Amino acid sequence: MSELAIFGGEKAVKTEDEEIFKWPIVTREIEEKVLKVLREGKMSGTDVTEEFEKEFANRHGMKYGLACNNGTAAIHCALFGLKIGKGDEVICPSITYWASALPLYSLGASVVFADIDPQTLCIDPKDIERRITDRTKAIMVVHYCGYPADMDSILRIASKHNLKVIEDCSHAHGGLYKGRLVGTFGDVSAFSLMSGKSFAIGEGGILITNDREIYERAIIFGHYERHSKEITIDYLKRGAGLPWGGYKYRMHQLSSAVGLVQIKKYKKEMEEIDRAMNYFWDLLEGLPGIRAHRPAKNSGCTMGGWYSALGLYVSEELEGLSITRFCEALRAEGVPTIPGCNRALHLHPLFNEIDVYNDGKPTRIRNAKADIRQPKGSLPVSEGIQEKVFRIPWFKRFKPEIIKQYAFAFEKVVKNYKELLKEDKGNPEDFGSWGLSFRT
Numbered sequence: 001m002s003e004l005a006i007f008g009g010e011k012a013v014k015t016e017d018e019e020i021f022k023w024p025i026v027t028r029e030i031e032e033k034v035l036k037v038l039r040e041g042k043m044s045g046t047d048v049t050e051e052f053e054k055e056f057a058n059r060h061g062m063k064y065g066l067a068c069n070n071g072t073a074a075i076h077c078a079l080f081g082l083k084i085g086k087g088d089e090v091i092c093p094s095i096t097y098w099a100s101a102l103p104l105y106s107l108g109a110s111v112v113f114a115d116i117d118p119q120t121l122c123i124d125p126k127d128i129e130r131r132i133t134d135r136t137k138a139i140m141v142v143h144y145c146g147y148p149a150d151m152d153s154i155l156r157i158a159s160k161h162n163l164k165v166i167e168d169c170s171h172a173h174g175g176l177y178k179g180r181l182v183g184t185f186g187d188v189s190a191f192s193l194m195s196g197k198s199f200a201i202g203e204g205g206i207l208i209t210n211d212r213e214i215y216e217r218a219i220i221f222g223h224y225e226r227h228s229k230e231i232t233i234d235y236l237k238r239g240a241g242l243p244w245g246g247y248k249y250r251m252h253q254l255s256s257a258v259g260l261v262q263i264k265k266y267k268k269e270m271e272e273i274d275r276a277m278n279y280f281w282d283l284l285e286g287l288p289g290i291r292a293h294r295p296a297k298n299s300g301c302t303m304g305g306w307y308s309a310l311g312l313y314v315s316e317e318l319e320g321l322s323i324t325r326f327c328e329a330l331r332a333e334g335v336p337t338i339p340g341c342n343r344a345l346h347l348h349p350l351f352n353e354i355d356v357y358n359d360g361k362p363t364r365i366r367n368a369k370a371d372i373r374q375p376k377g378s379l380p381v382s383e384g385i386q387e388k389v390f391r392i393p394w395f396k397r398f399k400p401e402i403i404k405q406y407a408f409a410f411e412k413v414v415k416n417y418k419e420l421l422k423e424d425k426g427n428p429e430d431f432g433s434w435g436l437s438f439r440t
């Protein structure tokens with residue numbers, strides 16, 4: 001009989017321990033802080049939120065923090081802060097969550113997608129320059145699934161072409177690029193803080209910046225309740241009192257309360273995750289067919305909280321075994337995994353055909369005042385990436401005995417890959433998903 005569980009062998013993962021995956025970790029202190037806000041009836045206030053903003057900005061060594069009711073709203077405010085408006089183009093990787101790009105539409109702006117680097121899965125700096133036009137205003141950077149993007153190259157390009165940089169740090173809270181925190185490189189940075197992310201406080205988001213005008217513009221856009229206290233710049237003051245965007249983006253203070261505790265304990269929790277995830281990959285070092293999605297150890301770059309951790313798949317080293325079959329065998333061993341990641345945005349009809357605002361033209365084209373559509377074939381790495389990445393278990397605790405069982409499952413499947421070739425039906429035409437949430 002085969003060793004592989006998919007053919008009736010014994011499962012590699014024998015533990016029933018679910019605690020190793022449980023997230024977020026809700027402590028008594030969080031419960032008490034939340035209850036206090038509830039009991040005092042301060043759910044819609046801003047005092048707890050402002051305290052959280054200060055702490056969060058301070059941790060990053062940044063001057064201003066503005067909390068929002070989710071990460072999408074924080075990105076929207078940040079883009080308005082940068083004065084992105086009618087006819088502007090922002091260059092964004094095609095492999096990311098939709099919120100990195102779609103808030104541009106309602107600003108009258110448009111998105112041009114750049115390809116990703118197949119190792120880092122972040123925007124490929126070499127592809128950015130090719131995409132720059134006289135309408136380009138900014139580069140949207142995403143530190144994808146925790147991997148810090150190549151900021152040196154991106155900042156060089158931005159400064160050469162006089163472009164703004166915005167960092168979407170929703171996957172990489174606390175991650176370092178060459179020893180410096182992600183979120184501190186761009187003109188402004190935005191973070192999702194929703195419960196599935198590694199810095200998890202419930203629905204919520206935050207932007208940070210050192211630029212007073214960006215900060216005030218973000219407030220004028222969607223935080224009318226703070227205008228009288230915060231708006232000092234003349235041209236903004238004239239229109240204060242009502243939100244210019246027509247949006248209300250205030251953070252719920254139950255989330256801010258969680259955030260205040262989370263900010264104290266996150267570093268320690270993140271370090272434990274980092275230790276567990278690196279331990280897992282170290283056990284698998286050198287195995288054919290798979291590679292870690294993590295920066296080199298002496299690079300000063302880290303993966304933060306390893307949000308939605310991925311592995312890279314090299315099918316050629318396993319005689320072309322499909323990633324679909326590979327993941328099936330792993331699931332039989334007890335490993336929570338699926339192939340793929342976020343789908344390539346540039347291929348979705350919303351970026352090609354859909355006329356959101358009844359302008360008689362697809363919104364992306366109308367906003368850019370040029371046909372900037374990017375058909376199939378234009379971003380080859382992004383289009384092929386689904387077959388090259390798979391989810392790995394996202395360990396929140398350092399429990400070597402349990403992690404070893406998961407690593408053993410990978411070892412077993414790789415060593416016995418020949419048996420899997422027989423019934424390999426290949427990959428489906430389309431996989432990956434528009435969001436990354438995934439439960440086993």
Ligand SMILES: *Cc1c(COP(=O)(O)O)cnc(C)c1O
Nearest residue numbers: 070071072097099100170192194
């Ligand atoms: C989650 C996420 C967002 C949006 O954040 P929400 O809090 O869900 O609105 C934006 N960008 C990326 C890359 C994300 O993963």
